[in-house]
Amino acid sequence: MELGDGGVATADPVIRQKYTEERNKRLRAEGLGQFLKLADSAQFQYLADDPWVDHVAFNAKPPVLSNGDDIKFLVLGAGWGGLLFSVHLIEAGFNAADIRIVDVAGGFGGTWYWNRYPGLMCDTESYIYMPLLEETGYMPRFKYAYGPELREHANRIAEKWDLTDKALFRTQSRSAQWDDAAKRWIVQLVENRGPTEPKKEIKITAQYLFVASGVLDAPHIPRLPGFEQFKGQHFHTSRWNYDITGGTDTDWMLDKLKDKRVGILGTGATAVQAVPHLAKWAKHLYVFQRTPSSVDVRNQRLTDPDEWATKIAATKGWARARTENFNSWVTNEPNGENLVDDGWCHAPSYFAIWGGRGIIAPEQIPEHVATMHAYDIERAEKIRARTNEVVKDPETADKLKHWYPVWCKRPTFHDDYLPTFNQPNVTLVDTDGRGVDGLTADAVVVNSTPYPIDLLVLSTGFALAVDGGSGSPAQRTNMKISGRDGLDMDDKWVREGMGTLHGAASHSFPNLFFFGAGLAQIGVTANLTYTLDLLASHVATILAEAERRAGGDTSRVTVEPTKAGEDEWVSEIVKRANWFSAVRGCTPGYLTKEGATPANTEEQMKAARSSVWGEGIISFTEVIRAWEAEGELRGFKVESI
Structure with missing residues (x-):
């Protein structure tokens, strides 16, 4: 973190300007209106169905509750x-x-x-x-x-x-x-x-x-022009259809995709996990991106039983102690050894949306926001550098870099997502913040270019607001x-x-x-x-x-x-509530109601209450x-x- 005159935290003005430019690209007048309300959409009523339930078995059981x-x-x-x-x-x-x-x-x-x-x-x-x-x-x-x-x-x-x-x-x-x-x-x-x-x-x-x-x-479904005429198959990631992809919910062998051109819409936390599996099996995978995620190392590994017994779970009360130790590191109040020591514990600015010690007066907001940005610089630059190191094509690497502070979009951690874009059957289709134009009978259209697909996977997340x-x-x-x-x-x-x-x-x-x-x-x-x-x-x-x-x-x-x-x-x-003032400048997402701002003082007060x-x-x-x-x-x- 840099300190300016008088010890006030500062952040690189060039990077902050870049953040503002990238945010402005993504602002849309319709805000949350760019997403469908599922209750009003016959096309997506299947999202209310449960593909995993055994109705016959349940109906044979005695009632748990009766009139x-x-x-x-x-x-x-x-x-x-x-x-x-x-x-x-x-x-x-x-x-x-x-x-x-x-x-x-x-x-x-x-x-x-x-x-x-x-x-x-x-x-x-x-x-x-x-x-x-x-x-x-x-x-x-x-x-x-x-x-x-x-x-x-x-x-x-x-x-x-x-x-x-x-x-x-x-x-x-x-x-x-x-x-x-x-x-x-x-x-x-x-x-x-x-x-x-x-x-x-x-x-x-x-x-x-x-x-x-x-x-x-509540699944987010974007309003996409032409969706009603799309003849290919589609589903939302929260209702994954293994009848289409092959495999099961416990065996991810997606063998029915070998002859399919697959498109996945969205590049958030879900897509980061699912994309490597789609890329492994699909004939070709198109990843349609509006806003890239920040992707840090996951370091996934099997639990070592000896470490579990002798270090992690060795003492009574270990679970609460380990959790509260983690809380101390992610809120910049480190208490003892960093027990979890993962990417969350090395993202010091994320407490911009969790909260931190001290009450911020209105006149302190500019300094507070600058401090949050300064906390984030080292982490953000490291992740953008990692993207260059992992992704072989420089143009693709540049498009996969996040240009917003960590608190604006939940950070992701994965060992296989970025390497996926080195595969010859994977194409990143970056929309430069605009989102896709719409669909035709057999393609997703971006910047007037059709990308023919047989299956569209909607990895468009969930509504918090x-x-x-x-x-x-x-x-x-x-x-x-x-x-x-x-x-x-x-x-x-x-x-x-x-x-x-x-x-x-x-x-x-x-x-x-x-x-x-x-x-x-x-x-x-x-x-x-x-x-x-x-x-x-x-x-x-x-x-x-x-x-x-x-x-x-x-x-x-x-x-x-x-x-x-x-x-x-x-x-x-x-x-x-002023602690969270840095969120106002975020790229559109669920935290900002897709970029919506309170219309008047009354709405601002209600927002503060929330x-x-x-x-x-x-x-x-x-x-x-x-x-x-x-x-x-x-x-x-x-x-x-």
């Missing part, structure tokens, strides 16, 4: 978040028999259930990313676990905590309405029983409701949530902006808990599992204390943030643990009448 059931804990979501909510409730002393889990998928795993594309792996170290490793005694096979192993682990957790028969899969949550007289949530569910049986409407009540929908779960909506847990779960006095959650959040206490609960919605709203009003890190685990434990602690206070019959206990408690938390979020905790995950953890240590449930109102 009229009254349960204590209803968890919406069977991924890491839903499993962690459930496990921490059990660890806090509640009974697994009182828990029911509902998910639209056909099994546990969340994103690891749906995503089964070739090359799929976690991008943070599996030893800290896979939850409850210490409790299950499991040793991951690889430093970065592949998709099948991650799905296996989700099932392992469910089995260990007796949750396997507590989950109702293939089921969409339609609505949840608070009944204040009964102190219950009235929840409407629809079970999809497959193409040969009618859907089943289920109405139940629950004392506590947990929304554990994922952060990146919700177009035109509140971004509330209700909208993200595609359901209507009505709280006290019939208050609609979306209406509240559209009118006031996001409002939570600790990113886990909202005033006027008793006994409802969630993981932020997207990533809002919570502390985050590159390893999102840590935040999910922290908040799941936090909520279980709150409920255990609330029911302890009630004593005796706890069937009418309610827990709800007070208005004052919520307002205080929101004010703390807003106070720290920030993550601005002083970083270590500070957030300290705040949460200090609050728990008080033992007062400060900011929550507990009733048992």
Whole structure:
């Protein structure tokens, strides 16, 4: 990092100008409007189908939930978040028999259930990313676990905590309405029983409701002129079609591509993993690129059992210690030996979107942004130099270089992606930031040049920002949530902006808990599992204390943030929001709602409310643990009448 006069951090003005020019190329007036809303598109309704589910087997099982059931804990979501909510409730002393889990998928795993594309792996170290490793005694096979192993682990957790028969899969949550007289949530569910049986409407009540929908779960589909006339095959990476490519979700031998010209649209984290496998099997592969990813070394390797037993997992509490050590390195507060020591730990400027110590006043924003850029220079130049070293053709290498700071687009790490472009059957089609022009019956068109293909793979990612909506847990779960006095959650959040206490609960919605709203009003890190685990434990602690206070019959206990408690938390979020000012200059992407900017002061304030905790995950953890240590449930109102 360079220091200018007076010790102020500086960044190369030529590079910053280059960043601005590249960003401006990619700005589009329609913003999020350049993507389809899946509900409005008949052509992409297949994305709502589950290609992995066995309907016959499920229909033969006894029902997990029936009309009229009254349960204590209803968890919406069977991924890491839903499993962690459930496990921490059990660890806090509640009974697994009182828990029911509902998910639209056909099994546990969340994103690891749906995503089964070739090359799929976690991008943070599996030893800290896979939850409850210490409790299950499991040793991951690889430093970065592949998709099948991650799905296996989700099932392992469910089995260990007796949750396997507590989950109702293939089921969409339609609505949840608070009944204040009964102190219950009235929840409407629809079970999809497959193409040969009618859907089943289920109405139940629950004392506590947990929304554990994922952060990146709604596929992005670009509006491409001519898509309706395209005669070739296509699918989205989140619904990989092995009937077309050959292979299976556990055997990535894509032998049906040997005579096919394949195009893949998008070059983000998914494409970086899938492209080497497509290139290995396709007759020819065209990679259509709007914005290149930064691609650092992955250094994937098998886990060494001796190292695992004697160093990594040798002491009680190793998992939390290793995770928090990682957090310290990625937020520039290094604490001891760099235990994970991977690319994340050597990207010091990434805390521009995670948060860091100190509250940034408005007049400090220019200096703060310059400091973030200065932190990034060495890393960015090293990765651009690596591209030159790996990719033999200089012109292709130049097109594969990222020209934006690391925080603007999630960095990638892979050992095989860049070498793929040295293969004679692979062509990089760079659109110079504009995206593709459209499709014809048999080709993708870029800059008026058609590229004939037989198969188009849409690796266009997921929507983090919700177009035109509140971004509330209700909208993200595609359901209507009505709280006290019939208050609609979306209406509240559209009118006031996001409002939570600790990113886990909202005033006027008793006994409802969630993981932020997207990533809002919570502390985050590159390893999102840590935040999910922290908040799941936090909520279980709150409920255990609330029911302890009630004593005796706890069937009418309610827990709800007070208005004052919520307002205080929101004010703390807003106070720290200036930390994220460097994001405003980012290349368009999900973090910036594709380049959209708040229209007025009111919208700017709402945007500030949707920030993550601005002083970083270590500070957030300290705040949460200090609050728990008080033992007062400060900011929550507990009733048992």
